[in-house]
Amino acid sequence: MKNLITAGALALVLSTAVSLTLSTSSRAADMAGMYKAGDITIINPWARATPGKPRNGGAYLTIKGGASGDELTGVESDVAKKTQLHGHNNENGVMKMRQVKAITVPAGGMAMLQPGGYHVMLMKLKYALKEGESFPLTLHFAKAGKVTVEVRIMSVGAMNAGKNTGHGKMKMKH
Template sequence: MFKKALLIAALMTPALFANAHEFDLGSLHIEHPWSREMPPVAPTAAAYFVVDNNGKEADRLIAIHTPVAEKAEMHEHVHAGGVMKMQQVQAVDIPVGGQVKFEPMGYHVMLFGLEQQMKAGEHFPMTLTFEKAGDVEVQVNVQKDAPAAGETHTH
């Protein structure tokens, strides 16, 4: 009986992680990591999330890694000469009591060298490395479309 209960719990665990949308690392709170489903031939994908700093000291997001891509880079969209362009950033400051949104047309994570594009309903691990708080692994949910305004919780 115990083995059967353990097996059922093990089978349900991935479903629980697939629906997890919030992750904590010390005073940092990461909300709703997500990525949009891309066509199978797309060479890249992007990931988004929100970071709240509820602590008493600033921190910086300095690296991102995921086993589903050869390379993950932080990027931002900027207006330059009347044109919107994307550029890589080496770090993103997370101010005390502040919130930084990784969202379309803002900061985002570019995933290069994907083994394959993920489909809506799937998820993948991504590790965020903060200068002071360290590493946290989040689960990125792949969705058909961007979340509705109410889906991303803010504090």
């Protein structure tokens, strides 16, 4: 009997801890840009500003899998004539982009779309992407369905969505 009571009390403490963690993280996420759909969470969609005449652009985001995984199967956006999912291939020491059919979101893991890796390719942009602005991007998931997120436009050489302030004049070497 004593064990049962202890277990019950522990469960209560645990669920309180979990709900506290959730409320804290969703508040932080509001600022960063977080979208829940089905079992997955989309974090921080961002893109690089395109200097001069608009051509191609890239958009990046993190997708967190829940209890079950999912698959990102397609993307759509009005800012570009064509939108594709891309990955990189090392061909004789040269990194080349290639189109991929889908990006797996592992259960309990993350799929990262980032510079130098998987990304959303925005082909033939209809207008230049300006730093500080944002645009909608619709993601298609095998299980979670369609999710439209707002992509924040960071600086031309940005490497991620967060650490952009005060580094505007920093040159990125590739």
